[in-house]
Amino acid sequence: MGLKVDQLRICYRTLRGDVTAVDDVTFDIADGEIMGLAGESGCGKSTLGNSLIRMDVRMRQLGGRVELDGAELPISDARAMRDYRFKVVSIIPQYAMSALNPTRRVGKMVSELLRSRGFDYKSALPEFERRVKLVGLDADILKRYPIELSGGMKQRVVMIVSTLLNPSLLIADEITSALDVSTQRAVGEMLLEFRDRNFVKTTMVITHDLSILAQVADTILIMYAGKLAEKARTDVVIGSPLHPYTQLLISSLPEVGVRHDEHTLVGIPGRPPPLLNPPSGCRFRDRCPFAFDRCAADPPFVEVQPGHSVACWLHADGVSPAGGAEQC
Amino acid sequence: MLTLDNVTKVYKTGTFGGESLPAVRGASFEIRPGEVTSLIGESGSGKSTLGKMILRLTPVTSGTISFEGTDVAGLKGKRLREYYRHVQGVFQDPFSSYNPVFRADRVFATIKRSYFPSVSNSEWHGRVEASLESVGLNPVDVLDKFTHQLSGGQLQRILIARALLLEIKILVADEIISMIDASTRVDVLNLLANLKSRGLGVLFITHDLSLGNYISERTIILRRGVVVEMGATQKVFDNPQHDYTKMLLTAVPQLHKKWGAGLAPELEAMGVTSEGEGRPGRYSRSSMHPLAAMHAWKGHRAQVVAAALETAASADRTDTYLRTHEEVPPLVEVEEDHFVVTSAGAE
Amino acid sequence: MTVLGTDEATADRGAPVAGAGAGAPKRRRFEFLYFALRNKKLIIGLSVVLLFVLFAIFGPLFVQHPLTAYGPPRHTPSGTYYFGTDYFGLDVFTQFVYGLRESLFVGLIGGCGATVIGMTLGFISGYKGGLIDEGLNVLCNVELTIPGLVLLILIAGFLHHTSPLIEGLLIACTTWTWSMRAIRAQTFSLVSRDFVGLARLSGEKSRSIIVREIAPNMSSYLFLVFILLFGGSILVAASFDFLGLGPAGGMSLGIMMMNAADWSALPLHTWWWFVPPGAAITCVVGGLYLANVGLDEVFNPKLREL
Structure with missing residues (x-):
């Protein structure tokens, strides 16, 4: 059960050509699991999240299969997905907070949303109010306008609305990046609370901020240039990562207590490769200090320890080099 | 300069x-x-x-x-x-x-x-x-x-x-x-x-x-x-002195320290082995009955959140003080090269 | 990280770089021209406008009948009367040539004048903000509430001798309002951008920031404003002339169209009377608009790449 994504490939049509933003991605999220999806900007993490619920007109599924709770999720069929959206699969999009209509009261917006999905506002109201109180907000928030709410309050309202129908899969796209430290925590705790209360079954938290994931996620999936780099339990990814990219990324993050004069951190030189014409072989090769001749071939994403998969030739003993992927 | x-x-x-x-x-x-x-x-x-x-x-x-x-x-x-x-x-x-x-x-x-x-x-x-x-x-x-x-x-x-x-x-x-x-x-x-x-x-x-x-x-x-x-x-x-500084320090997400880590000893007393420090996730619950671990954790989180909200509230009290007083209260030196604002709420 | 030792480093690099330093600005100027010449919209739009401008300049050389010479009335276009004659037998081609000259001139004066006034006030208002902005806004609003044409009529009543130049300036004085508002709004949004702050940190004065940083960002927009005001001025001048307040003894595309309408050119099927002036106005304004779209692509490096 849970979410199973198998060899998913999504490409983006741009004016300059097709970009395979999600390339051969395979992973699964168990029931009750919060999976963090991390990577730098342009690595395909948001495309992956969006593809599971709402394919853009510019996006196309090139291959692969997505299964949710044992049944296939028809992600490239916009009409069929309409029955899943909001009820089974829900998303808190990036900038959702600022997307709230400032001239409408919160209650009115919620009722319109529910009605458009064929649900009765009145019967859902008690549950909504219960959850509003649960996250430490006042029930009279329904009568207020979005401009009267702070960023953290808005984000919490958006979260309650998107999980009101207890979806199987919740995709949270950069929900903490625009928030202050103190409200970040409230929203993070809320994700955990909702999981523990079974308001959502599986959660995918997309962010560029690994330290938030260290707080809320059970497992972390690292993406690099459209491909999977590493997936493992949170403490393993943070404490003993195997992929050189993960290692360098984590060692470059300043933490409270680390000081420049005592311990100078270093970044990763270079930039991610362009996805329009990605280089063959391992995409991290150019920036990787451990690169060797085997890296000219595409490294497979293999499980090296139970629950710990990595795509790196340093850890792929006994696996023969695979051929290059076909073009988009 | x-x-x-x-x-x-x-x-x-x-x-x-x-x-x-x-x-x-x-x-x-x-x-x-x-x-x-x-x-x-x-x-x-x-x-x-x-x-x-x-x-x-x-x-x-x-x-x-x-x-x-x-x-x-x-x-x-x-x-x-x-x-x-x-x-x-x-x-x-x-x-x-x-x-x-x-x-x-x-x-x-x-x-x-x-x-x-x-x-x-x-x-x-x-x-x-x-x-x-x-x-x-x-x-x-x-x-x-x-x-x-x-x-x-x-x-x-x-x-x-x-x-x-x-x-x-x-x-x-x-x-x-x-x-x-x-x-x-x-x-x-x-x-x-x-x-x-x-x-x-x-x-x-x-x-x-x-x-x-x-x-x-x-x-x-x-x-x-x-x-x-x-x-x-x-x-x-x-050695943060002001409640607001303390609150910021507990709320900042860190890689190697969980938000609730401050209460780890109490958790252990409740029988939760905190193998990954702090909050028991899906995997670390295995050492005790899942439901018990969950409840233990819930109680634990309630405490943490309550503590965080309390510090935030006391910082807010300071704010009310600051807002209602025309003169900003002076900074006092608590130790060498370390100053903190004095106000009714901060003590 | 290497810390630079300014002087030695400079001395080392001075010589080999000299050529590149001199070459760069030249290449940039050519690059703009390169993109401009490759842009079809710009080329077509400007060609159309240029055609009419050339026609207005050299048209008198081809005129065969004086403006006041009466010939056969409502003569269809032919070898002697290129555009036919009107209800009274006057040559339409002659009227068209002189009318186009005057209309383009009044349009140019009116368009330039209104653009300059609108830009100046809009930039000052948007950049300075505060009381200056409020004051200029009041001025603009007052001007907006007074019907432009009525004001023109009143002013023209006091001036006994109107020339095309004065007509153009009067039009400019009554049509700048909306352009000022638009430029002010654009300036507002640009002023809050960090590069304006950075320009101030570079010791630039307000005027130079407006000219060098803000204006280039809206150059295609300013051109659009000019085009719209240019076309608008031609049209306002037409109604002005129709009311008999235009320059005495002049001819303009507006007067031609009004005469045509007055003397039932449409029901009498005298299409050659009103089609040339109408088509000329449409083509000039349309050509300028097309050029503007093209210029936008040339100016904006992001659009250039697509």
Whole structure:
């Protein structure tokens, strides 16, 4: 059960050509699991999240299969997905907070949303109010306008609305990046609370901020240039990562207590490769200090320890080099 | 070197400026040469307004900002230009810092026109290249390019290189790395920290405590326009005095320390083995009955959240005090080079 | 990180770089021209406008009948009367040539004048803000509430001798309002961008920031404003002339169209009377608009790449 994504490939049509933003991605999220999806900007993490619920007109599924709770999720069929959206699969999009209509009261917006999905506002109201109180907000928030709410309050309202129908899969796209430290925590705790209360079954938290994931996620999936780099339990990814990219990324993050004069951190030189014409072989090769001749071939994403998969030739003993992927 | 004395900024709002909104109140501190000073605050704390006032991009309402003994408020024309020869800034959004219709290296040409009109083109080109190299850029990669062809990190470095072409003594860096990718962030941060070896004073404005802690010698915590705590970075972080500082420190997400880690011993007493420190996730529950672990954790989280809300509330009480009192309460020295605001709520 | 030692580094690099330093600005100027010449919209739009301008300049050389020479009335276009004759037997081609000259001139004066006034006030208002902005806004609003044509009529009543130049300036004085508002709004949004702050940190004065940083960002927009005001001025001048307040003894495309309408050119099927002036106005304004779209692509480096 849970979410199973198998060899998913999504490409983006741009004016300059097709970009395979999600390339051969395979992973699964168990029931009750919060999976963090991390990577730098342009690595395909948001495309992956969006593809599971709402394919853009510019996006196309090139291959692969997505299964949710044992049944296939028809992600490239916009009409069929309409029955899943909001009820089974829900998303808190990036900038959702600022997307709230400032001239409408919160209650009115919620009722319109529910009605458009064929649900009765009145019967859902008690549950909504219960959850509003649960996250430490006042029930009279329904009568207020979005401009009267702070960023953290808005984000919490958006979260309650998107999980009101207890979806199987919740995709949270950069929900903490625009928030202050103190409200970040409230929203993070809320994700955990909702999981523990079974308001959502599986959660995918997309962010560029690994330290938030260290707080809320059970497992972390690292993406690099459209491909999977590493997936493992949170403490393993943070404490003993195997992929050189993960290692360098984590060692470059300043933490409270680390000081420049005592311990100078270093970044990763270079930039991610362009996805329009990605280089063959391992995409991290150019920036990787451990690169060797085997890296000219595409490294497979293999499980090296139970629950710990990595795509790196340093850890792929006994696996023969695979051929290059076909073009988009 | 650059001193702020009781600086206040009040924005007038409403049709005829009838309402006033204090953004900064009674801020007094100094930026010393050869040091990085972090100005830490959340959104709406007035940290960017302070930076803008130092850069003379917005006027102060009252109080004085003085640079090497001169009040900067009255500088005009030639003298203002001389001020900018020594005090420069870099802003948050690298893409908005460049005029999109021109190439990125036009920022150098602008500097030359204003400050070095007599320097020959070839000599200037050499200086620009040397400055770019000193910030870790290859001139070939960045010269002659448009903004959208460069990365955020490269753009911010170009702006630092631009400032270094002048004889700057103070650099105001306003959230300069928040829009840069994680893997190259720390390099810009290191660059900034290294500037102090050239005798520069850097004001590093940020909302991220870990960044401030990483590069700065001194830290100033700003809350709703009021400096609530300041002092040597180590002292502020190791021995926070104000409730607000404490709250920030417990809330900042860290890689190796969970939010609830402070209560780990109590958890153990409840029978939860905290193998991964702090919150038992899906995997660490296995050591006890899943349901029991969950309940134990729920009780635990309730405590944590209650504690966090309580500190926030007490910080709010301080706020009410600050808002209702015209005079900002004075900072008192709790130990050497460590000051905290006195107020009814903070004790 | 390497810390630069300014002077030695400069001395080392001075020589080899000299050529590149001199070459760069030249290449940039050519690059603009390169993109401009490759842009079909710009080329077509400007060609159409240029055609009419050339026609207005050299047209008198081809005129065979004086403006006041009466011939056969409502003569269809032929070898002697290129555009036919009107209800009274006057040559339409002659009227068209002189009318086009005057209309383009009044349009140019009116368009330039209104653009200059609108730009100046809009930039000052948007850049300075505060009381200056409020004051200029009041001025603009007052001007907006007074019907432009009525004001023109009143002013013209006091001036006994109107020339095309004065007519153009009067039009400019009454049509700048909306352009000022639009430019002010654009300036507002640009002033809050960081590059304006950075320009101030570079010691630039307000005027030079407006000219060098803000205006280039809206250059295609300013051109659009000019085009709209240019076309608008031609039309306002037409109604002005129709009311008999235009320059005495003159001819303009507006007067031609009004005469045509007055003397029932449409019901009498005298299409050659009103089609040339109407088509000329449409083509000039349309050509300018097309050129503007093209210029936008040339100015904006992001659009250039697509």
